[in-house]
Amino acid sequence: MAQDPHAAEQLAPLLTSEGWALLNSLGPYREEDALAITARLRKAGHAPELVSAVLSQARLRVKAEAKFGEFSRHMLFTRAGLEQATRLSIAARHARRFVDADVRSVADLGCGLGADAMAMASLDLDVTAVELDETTAACATINLMPFPNVRVVHEDAQTVPLEGIEGVWLDPARRTTTTSGTTRLWDPQQFSPPLSFVSELADAGRPVGVKLGPGLPHSSVPEGCEAQWVSTDGEVAEVGLYFNALKRPSVRRAALVLAGQTASELVAETDFGGGVRAEVGPLEGFLYEPDGAVIRAGLVAELADRLGGHLVDPHIAYICAPNLVATPFAKAYRVLDVRPYNVRALRQWVRDEGITALDIKKRGTSVTPEELRKLLFLGQGKGPKKKPHRRATLVLTRIGDDRVAAVVEPV
Structure with a gap:
């Protein structure tokens, strides 16, 4: 975990009996109550540094609810740590890999x-939790206190002894932290530990899994592992690489789509760039916008084949099919009209149709939806309206060398 230069001073006041009790006495926190809480705590005689630390942690706990649910109310966080933390719903799937592989x-x-x-x-696994950053390790110690089968070690992941431990899970730091904030790292060899270290552990035959950012290039995925991209409620959260006993037979790449309590997966045995070859056809019928995990896993052609459809351009992840097919792997739209991309003509269309709200989606074009929306509504409100107000959806894309605008409606 990248170090946060301010995290230690914000956390230290909370690692006292007074600070811990004060933090847990706040109850549900609302930002609009911050001034009143500050005044009340200061009046009670608490030091300014403690009050500031308590409020900062209370804000982080509220933000952490999306990943940790009710557990967040009794945990400690750093800002950088929360950014990279795994959602518990996804972490449970990581853990299940080890259980299914009979790793203890x-x-x-x-x-x-x-x-x-x-x-x-x-899941009753014995866990040695290793963290190099001292402040983050302190948070982990507090957060894992309810579990007697976990020990937290403040040490370098690349040098900690692994004798007697069956499996390894890694979540390398992919950000560097400075006084001005955090910066994302893109080169897997700059991660801490680097991806080459993961491969070395796997080469020794251990069951190894690693969580990485979803933007990992296909060229950086090691041979012989399974790569599973995961999205939750429409947001691509990670790619997990699984080696040896954690890898499923005949799965090289996968897209796992989580929506609420539902999980759906699309898999392929072939390597990246192999497998199904999708045909290319017209933008008509129903337009499908694949989930980000499907795109990242290189499974758009496989999805098109499943939908009985085709790509509108060989380099763009839009699928069209003549029929509506229910799928968790894409959003579907009915194509109403397709026209050349022309700002003046589109502005006239907006006026003629009485459109007052416009959703704009785009792929394969440099057009900025926010700027285009301003241009299309420029001057609207002058003169009589010909038709009732309504919302519309516009899809901007490229077919070969031509830019087009498709009027669609969500299904």
């Missing part, structure tokens, strides 16, 4: 705030 002990290298270690411990 796991080293969580780069455990961060402890999300994956919590999920593993809840």
Whole structure:
């Protein structure tokens, strides 16, 4: 985990009996109550540094609810740690890999705030949670105290002894932190630990899994592992690489789509660039916008084949099909009209149709939806309206060298 230069001073006041009790006495926190809470705590005689630390942590706990649910109310966080922390719903799936592989002990290298270690411990795995950053390790110690089968070690993930431990899970730091904030790292060899270290562990035959950012290039995915991209409620969260006993037979790449309590998966045995070859055809019928995990996993052609459809351009992830097919792997739209991309003509269309709200989607074009929306509504409101107000959806894309605008409606 990348170090946050301000995290230690914000956390230290909370690691006292007074600070911990004060933090947990706040109850549900609302930002609009911050001034009143500050005044009340200061009047009670609490030091300004403690009050500031308590309020900062209360804000982080509210933000963490999206990933940790009710557990967040009793945890400690750093801002950088929360950014990279795994959602518990996804961490549970990481842990299940080890259980299904009959692994009983796991080293969580780069455990961060402890999300994956919590999920593993809840499935009765013995966990050694390793974290290099001292402040983050302190948070993990607090967060994992309810689990007697977890021990937190403040040490370098690349040097900690692994004797007697069966499996390894890694969540490398992919950000560098400075006084001005955090910056994302893109080169897998700059991660901490680097991807080459993961491969070395896997080459020794251990069951190894690693969580990485979803933007990992296909060229950086090691041979012999399974790569599973995961999206939750429409947002691509990660790619997990699984080696040896954690890898499923005959799965090289996969897209796991989580929506509420529903999980759907699209898989392929072939390597990246192989497999199904999708045909290219007209923009008509029903337009499908694949989930980001499907796109990242290189499974758009496989999805088109499943939908009985085709691509509108060989380099753009839009699928068209003559029939409406229910699928968790894409959003569907009925194509109403397709016209050349022309701002003046589109502005006239907006006026003629009485459109007052416009959703704009785009792929394969440099047009900025926000700027185009301003141009299309420029001058609207002058003169009589010909038709009732309504919302419309516009899809901007490229077919070969031509830019087009498709009027669609969500299904």
